[in-house]
Amino acid sequence: MNILLIGSGGREHAMACRIAGSNRCSTLFVAPGNAGTAHVDGCRNVNVDPMDFEALRQVVLENDVKMVVVGPEAPLVGGVADYFAASADLRDVMVIGPGREGAQLEGSKDFAKRFMQRHNIPTAAYRSFTADQAQEAAVFLSTLKAPYVLKADGLAAGKGVLIIDSLEEAQRELRAMLQGKFGQASAKVVVEQYLEGVELSVFVLTDGKHYKILPTAKDYKRIGEGDTGLNTGGMGSVSPVHFADKRFMQKVEERIVAPTVRGLSRDGIGYKGFIFAGLMAVTDKATGEMDPYVIEYNVRMGDPETESVFPRITSDVVELFEHTWRGTLHQVDLTVDQRAAACVMMVAGGYPEHYVKGKQITGVEDVKESMVFHAGTSRGTDGSLLTAGGRVLCVTSLSESVPAALLKSYQELAKISWEDCYFRRDIGQDLLKMMI
Numbered sequence: 001m002n003i004l005l006i007g008s009g010g011r012e013h014a015m016a017c018r019i020a021g022s023n024r025c026s027t028l029f030v031a032p033g034n035a036g037t038a039h040v041d042g043c044r045n046v047n048v049d050p051m052d053f054e055a056l057r058q059v060v061l062e063n064d065v066k067m068v069v070v071g072p073e074a075p076l077v078g079g080v081a082d083y084f085a086a087s088a089d090l091r092d093v094m095v096i097g098p099g100r101e102g103a104q105l106e107g108s109k110d111f112a113k114r115f116m117q118r119h120n121i122p123t124a125a126y127r128s129f130t131a132d133q134a135q136e137a138a139v140f141l142s143t144l145k146a147p148y149v150l151k152a153d154g155l156a157a158g159k160g161v162l163i164i165d166s167l168e169e170a171q172r173e174l175r176a177m178l179q180g181k182f183g184q185a186s187a188k189v190v191v192e193q194y195l196e197g198v199e200l201s202v203f204v205l206t207d208g209k210h211y212k213i214l215p216t217a218k219d220y221k222r223i224g225e226g227d228t229g230l231n232t233g234g235m236g237s238v239s240p241v242h243f244a245d246k247r248f249m250q251k252v253e254e255r256i257v258a259p260t261v262r263g264l265s266r267d268g269i270g271y272k273g274f275i276f277a278g279l280m281a282v283t284d285k286a287t288g289e290m291d292p293y294v295i296e297y298n299v300r301m302g303d304p305e306t307e308s309v310f311p312r313i314t315s316d317v318v319e320l321f322e323h324t325w326r327g328t329l330h331q332v333d334l335t336v337d338q339r340a341a342a343c344v345m346m347v348a349g350g351y352p353e354h355y356v357k358g359k360q361i362t363g364v365e366d367v368k369e370s371m372v373f374h375a376g377t378s379r380g381t382d383g384s385l386l387t388a389g390g391r392v393l394c395v396t397s398l399s400e401s402v403p404a405a406l407l408k409s410y411q412e413l414a415k416i417s418w419e420d421c422y423f424r425r426d427i428g429q430d431l432l433k434m435m436i
């Protein structure tokens, strides 16, 4: 069958490799894709904006597309799945991704917190406030201990979470948020308890009733080594996460995954797609055991976690998606490569602030031992590979352990260069220290 994948990042390139590699897939269209997806066997980029549902519809109808896989959150929160479900000629297209209501798990932090509270899913204590409650919000904030966690309710391009040490500054920022610092996204603000621990990402594919837990991963969000500096879209990831052992994952499944899927169903929210739980593993002082808490939900795969998780999935992903659509996910096995994966993101100098696009990239074809996923690339008129974004390329390796995979990625990445390229040299190092 023909399939359409929506998105244009490293996540989509990694997904495209697995989808187009399935013998159930004839042609994979990617809207809009990048220079990497254009190069995948059986893949074709279509120059369509992920938010232009009418144009997506045209691609689907003109190319007899039977399945649509949605990469990023914006079209999901914007209701792309509902749009397809509401059109008589698109209703049978298998859309992998939740409808607008389910996407609220990511689209509204307040919705997500209320959902977790209602279904007894462990998360930080919180309260939500609107502009008319600014006074109350300030009082509530002063009852908490530092650091203070302030979250814009809506989507704010990954910038809507502030963690602040001083109460005075937190009060000021809270006021600014309620007055529109993040526009409509911060018309409501979630103020929550700070959780001390180690983060990890858990991904679930669900048909609304059954689910498969995909390999765990950890991403590195800050631009600077040692997790310093500004937040980025993600500077690298590793999979699996060693401390997410059988016992920990049992807690994750019992306390988080199962109640989340059950909660959606009880709330009458049909959900066919990915759930990405950003977790904090918090050590219980009394028992010394790690307990998982939900920091946030996303309704899609993570980027750059997908670049280390998808290469480890050995099942036919198109078959998994077909079962997701039909509600029969329990009838199929998820198989995983037992090797570890590590990906390192190469970014443009200056990112995540000002950076220049259009730099010529060399050496990608010399990489033989690793996979190179394109995040922000394009082709020049002479066919040369150019930078076209802040995050440019992601180098992923599989090996017998996380340290071995990291070593391979760093060795291979050294073959690639462009003027002013930057990457973190310490991806995975925090986990390696924990292991010693």
Ligand code: AMP
Pocket (backbone or CB within 6 Å): 124, 149, 158, 161, 163, 192, 193, 194, 195, 196, 199, 278, 295, 296
């Ligand atoms: P989010 O956009 O919700 O993922 O938040 C961005 C980052 O803020 C997370 O990846 C965490 O590192 C941090 N964070 C969010 N909520 C909390 C919390 N309650 N306690 C500690 N850190 C948090």
Ligand code: GLY
Pocket (backbone or CB within 6 Å): 219, 233, 234, 298, 301, 302, 303, 304, 305
């Ligand atoms: N890697 C975090 C995210 O995709 O939101």
